[in-house]
Amino acid sequence: MKAFKAYDIRGVWGTDLNEEIAYRIGYFLPEVLPAKTYLVGRDMRLSSDTVFLNLANGLRDRGVNVESVGLSTTPMIYWATAKYGYEASVMITASHNPSNHNGMKISAKDAKPVGYDTGLNKLEKLVESDIKPQPVEKRGAISEINLYSEYVEFQSQFRGNIDNLRVAVDCSNGASNIFIKRLLGDTPYYINDTLDGRFPGHEPNPLEAENQEQIKELVKQNKCDIGLLFDGDADRITFIDEKGQFISPDLIIAFLGNYFLGEKKQKGIVLQDIRSSRAIQEYLGKLYDAKVETWRVGRAYAALKLRELDGCFGGELAGHYYFRDFYYSDSGIMAALLVLRLLAQFKAQGKSMSMIVKEISGYHNSGEINFTIEKKKEAMDAVRDHFMNLEKPERFLDFDGYRLDYNDWWLNIRPSNTEPYLRFLCEAKDEKKLKEIVDTVTEIVKSKM
Numbered sequence: 001m002k003a004f005k006a007y008d009i010r011g012v013w014g015t016d017l018n019e020e021i022a023y024r025i026g027y028f029l030p031e032v033l034p035a036k037t038y039l040v041g042r043d044m045r046l047s048s049d050t051v052f053l054n055l056a057n058g059l060r061d062r063g064v065n066v067e068s069v070g071l072s073t074t075p076m077i078y079w080a081t082a083k084y085g086y087e088a089s090v091m092i093t094a095s096h097n098p099s100n101h102n103g104m105k106i107s108a109k110d111a112k113p114v115g116y117d118t119g120l121n122k123l124e125k126l127v128e129s130d131i132k133p134q135p136v137e138k139r140g141a142i143s144e145i146n147l148y149s150e151y152v153e154f155q156s157q158f159r160g161n162i163d164n165l166r167v168a169v170d171c172s173n174g175a176s177n178i179f180i181k182r183l184l185g186d187t188p189y190y191i192n193d194t195l196d197g198r199f200p201g202h203e204p205n206p207l208e209a210e211n212q213e214q215i216k217e218l219v220k221q222n223k224c225d226i227g228l229l230f231d232g233d234a235d236r237i238t239f240i241d242e243k244g245q246f247i248s249p250d251l252i253i254a255f256l257g258n259y260f261l262g263e264k265k266q267k268g269i270v271l272q273d274i275r276s277s278r279a280i281q282e283y284l285g286k287l288y289d290a291k292v293e294t295w296r297v298g299r300a301y302a303a304l305k306l307r308e309l310d311g312c313f314g315g316e317l318a319g320h321y322y323f324r325d326f327y328y329s330d331s332g333i334m335a336a337l338l339v340l341r342l343l344a345q346f347k348a349q350g351k352s353m354s355m356i357v358k359e360i361s362g363y364h365n366s367g368e369i370n371f372t373i374e375k376k377k378e379a380m381d382a383v384r385d386h387f388m389n390l391e392k393p394e395r396f397l398d399f400d401g402y403r404l405d406y407n408d409w410w411l412n413i414r415p416s417n418t419e420p421y422l423r424f425l426c427e428a429k430d431e432k433k434l435k436e437i438v439d440t441v442t443e444i445v446k447s448k449m
Helices: 019-032 048-060 074-083 120-128 148-156 180-184 209-221 249-263 279-288 299-309 332-348 353-360 376-390 431-446
Strands: 009-012 037-042 065-071 088-092 101-108 142-144 167-170 189-191 226-230 237-241 270-273 292-295 313-315 321-323 369-371 395-397 402-405 409-415 422-428
Touching: 019 048, 019 120, 037 048, 037 074, 048 065, 048 088, 048 101, 065 074, 074 088, 074 101, 074 148, 074 332, 148 180, 148 332, 167 180, 167 209, 180 332, 189 209, 209 226, 209 237, 226 332, 237 249, 237 332, 237 353, 249 270, 249 279, 249 313, 249 321, 249 332, 249 353, 270 279, 270 299, 279 292, 279 353, 292 299, 299 313, 299 321, 321 332, 332 353, 369 431, 376 402, 376 409, 376 422, 376 431, 409 431, 422 431
Parallel strands: 037 065, 037 088, 065 142, 167 189, 167 226, 270 292, 270 313
Antiparallel strands: 009 101, 088 101, 226 237, 313 321, 369 422, 395 402, 402 409, 409 422
């Protein structure tokens, strides 16, 4: 089924996902993830109430109780799942996808992610099957619970004194609106700060350049120190510096080390994804003698890996940030609070956000380049072979595409898990070298199209 992805369930509402599919997901979920009670939240998309009703009916027809928190961010569901000991939960959201999409993010006990390799594959087969639901005699109960105050109290511990900052916030008309003003107050400059599942301001994908235009302009107009841009369900965030420039999200991983490794003196490995800058290791290694581990892209892998390593925090190029203090899960709001807390301290020392970013990284970055190609594996192998035949890399990783690290440059080429793309990016200390690598890879890949 088209809606079942590597990390979650997501697709066009009415086409890839509909009332019957939502019901069958609820009905068969207990076979994959047994639990007496499911915690369920939903975002503000126009179809989310319908998805909820059908999902809940499916669960209840199996005798499973449903506790609904109503409107929620995805991270609040992760937090509540772990904190209150739920065996299973579902967040109804299509995250950063357009308004006509919807989906579900499923978690097991302790907020462990359920991905395609850990249960969604089995669920997909059951939903697709000819098995007809047979509702039990004693249906499960449904109840409403309110966890807003407890969640705000939890997040408040990470908020520092930011009175010296001018802050711009773009909520993308998404779920961050539920909590952000309770945490930051009315002082920041807000845009798209109403819950609206039509996303009238712009699509809720903070990585797309056109969706960054409003927050960049807001930062410059009001001479802000930083801009925050949330996605639709608030599990991701990106940042804009005081000059209105987009900050590569992986560099924020390095910046956050100043809180966990510096201010809090926590011990533990830092996690990055295979696309992340080598500047993270160089910055954190120099300041805190930190060890940085590289792993696969996606929450279904990152959250489990951070837990396995008992790492203190980690992040991804896409703007996900994972925290041991957040049950090894990701939270855009928690990342925002910590970045603001740190920036206020650095500003007091005379440093701006752009100055800090410059200190973190001296690399030139290609940005992620997408190739639409059927022969993904053949093209990846050709790129790998070309460079390895020229010179043996200092490090070679092959668990999520390929990553080749050399003395003053590196590259990663990997197939997308959710889209028909081969994704490529690289970094180099020298801009001329960067262009040479990009041109070479482009030529190799196009020769396989």
